[in-house]
Amino acid sequence: MTGELHGGDAFTARCSHSQTRFWLLDQLRPGDPSLHVAARWRIAGRLDAEILTRAFRLLLDRHEALRTSIVGEGGRPVQRIAGTVPLAFSEIDLSGLPGDRLGEAGGIAESEAGKPFDLARAPLVRVTLLRLGRGDSLLLVTAHHSVCDGWSMVVLAREFVAIYGALIRGQAPALAPPALHYADFAEWEVSPALAEAAERDLAFWAQSLRDLTPFELSPDHPRRPGRERRFAAETRPLSADLGARMEAYARAQGATPFVLACTILFGLLSARTGRGDIAIGTQVLGRDEIELEGVVGTFVNTLVLRTHLGADQSFAERLAATRRTILDACDHALAPFDRVVQALAPCRDGLRPPLVSVNVRMRPTPQATPSGGSSIGEPAPIRLVDLDYAATGSFFDLDLELAPSAAGWRLICEYDAGLYAAETVAGLLADFEQAARAAVGARLPDPASLGRGGRGVAAEREEPPQGARRQEAEQAEEAEQAAGRTTTDAAPAPETARPSVGEASDDLLPAIRTIWREMLGRPDLSDEEDFFAAGGHSLLAARVVARIEAATGRTVPLWSFFEASTVARLCAFLGGEAAAGVRHRLLQEPPPTAQARPGFTAIHHAAADQELYRPLSEALGADHPFATLQLESRVPPHEETLERLAGAYRDAIDAAQPQGPIRLVGFCRSGVLAFEIARQFAQGGRDVALVVLIDCWEPGYIRRLKPPARMRAMAAYRRGRLAALIRHVRRDGIGYLGSRAHLWFRSHRSWRGLRRMLNRVGLAAPSPEDAFWQLTDELDALALAYEPRPHRGPVLIVRSESVPVGPALDPLLGWRAYAENSESVSVPGFGHEGAFSAAGCRVIAAKISLMACR
16 A cells, blocks of 8 residues: 555545545535435444443544545645544433434434534544433444445444444454555556546546436526525335335346336436436445455445437336446446546536436445344344434435335435425425336336426325325325424415306317316216316326327416316416416414514515525514415416506415505515505505515616616616626635626526527427526516506615615615605625525614614
8 A cells, every 4th residue: 555654653645536526525515414424323232332432443443444534735635544543422311301212313313414524633433322212222423425435334334233242242353354445445546457447438428428418307496696505305115015026026127126216217207307318317336346345435436327218118128228328337437427527528507516416326235234143142232223324415406315125115315405395306206106116017107197397296195185185285285284384385375256167268178178078087077076076186187287288289387287176267277367376485484472573475476486585584583474475377478567466466465464564575576566566555555564675676767767877877887796796706716707607698588588499499408497587587578567656665675785876876776766765775795696695684684673663
């Protein structure tokens, strides 16, 4: 083993490719828990803390990786391997705690998993013992990914149980010393033979991925520059019977369960996006040599699995194709993922993972349950009952893990909660199970039954509660109420008169009626009969929507189908006669006190991300109820005005808050909408306590200026933006300039128009952001045609620091002529990103508090 000796017993060696990547990621996002491996070992048997610590000290002595820190030398990372390191150990006794001890243990485990490491200080592993009861313990073993991977945790668990069993009996552990150490592997990576093989593999990836369009499952919320990635996890258990059938089916087809799972996932993603060219990521252990199986370290490499699905393929053909794809990828696994990314040089916008945003992997598990028994059959003092992992986040937007066990498989999906709603991910897992059941029945699932667009449609429940088939929105709402939650994403719209059949569009009614009757097998179905009461379910609803769209050429949002649920109401909606649907979400629950302050309603008509306002709601405090509101259907565009749209919002707010003062918040063009809503409320006699307009220009302000004044205003505005941009580049580096330029390019009208034209002729796949920008453009057109009228209530104008204050530009962003009782406040940053930062929200909340005191 080559390396460099230092003072004392420290030893320096080169870093592996994986270690270099994790070090770079830690430099970019210090303390990111996504870089942690957090295992939870459930131990049966009485653990002696002193013997436990002795066993772990022997593990530290045995494996160099556990004594390794990663330090930068001359701009590159190196391994610093110490001769001895202290054991980071703590013990918490929960055995006397009444109530849910496992729940308390789960909270501690989550906290431990998220505590950051300093890569320059060894050990990069810590151990916490949680005593749950007599003979029942949970060991939390958390390590940084730069020194440990998932299989390493399996190795450590096996060896710990064996070492502990020997020590408790007063014997010396009988484990053979490791044949290799991790530093040997790092040196082997750069050997001439391996480097040459890696270059050949790199050529394979450059060829096979050369024309790849990065795959993405359409998010529920738009990506925003500067947003903080927030991860959550959803789990769905599969029955032991289904797991056994999946394993048996895969074996009969000459494949592995992982190949089967990937085949199912490919079909599911294709059904949801309409794409046949699908690329996802996966990880390989990188332990091809038998000598590496027992080495603790980080060996994982990410591979891209790309497949082309044909509409006429059988499931067996898809399975065989997936098997070939995975084998080809594994045969070329020596090229590090980072080098593959560099070779392909994909368009990077800083908002998406490179090449792939969806990942799938199989959880490494021991082949047999370790115990501390001796070779002569003595009873084992301890036994490893379960080895689980905490959800710490992911590099990917959606990271699906399959955890097989004798009790049945589990599907765990860690996901970016800033992009996807929990119900979307839950629906994805439910549809995976549905497709798996179809697969082991040797038939290809109907793609239309697996959801449409980017939003998950949960699979039909095998045993609907109380024997009734209900809309998913109603099920979610009832579940949240039962759990005492405060968030409702699908609050019902105010009651409206049911449209009669005669009001429906004559050209739509016959086609829709025929499709409903055929799909339900009910030739006598009336136009007033509820789809779900007639035996329909969510998967069938998705197929009906597909048929309607194909037959009529009309876009039918799936939520509208659930909301309508009858032929008559759906026709009325498509004909522009139905009332608008409402998405109403509470971010702060109204406090149960008489002194509760008036609540805020945030209007976000052109934004899909309801979480956008959460930092502001938190800055205002728990005594300020805070809700977001979005209407999801509107009158036909040729009949719509901003005043009519504001009237629909006013009615929805009035229904949700029939009494008390109104407080409204809106940003950008939604702020114009909020201003008109406030004006209509005041005109009708309601008390409008405050309107907050964030980075919202009065739409006709610049247009109404005389040419010389307009030129001065635009010059001042551009100078202010340039000065702010220079400040950000100096603070955040040149990368900030690139991200701003890319965002500007993607949001420019010319680029969006070009994309729409290419989509129509089939030369470009639809972008997940197309619908968002279309809605934004529609609202922008309404705002530009809007003629504001004065509102006398309090108005707070929030402007970016990049907007200069002076005679050339109105500090009230043009609202001075219409909001006579208005004030302004400046926040750092470029508008939206500054106003919704933690610092910006604190400034806004403080200003609101000051205005309330007057």
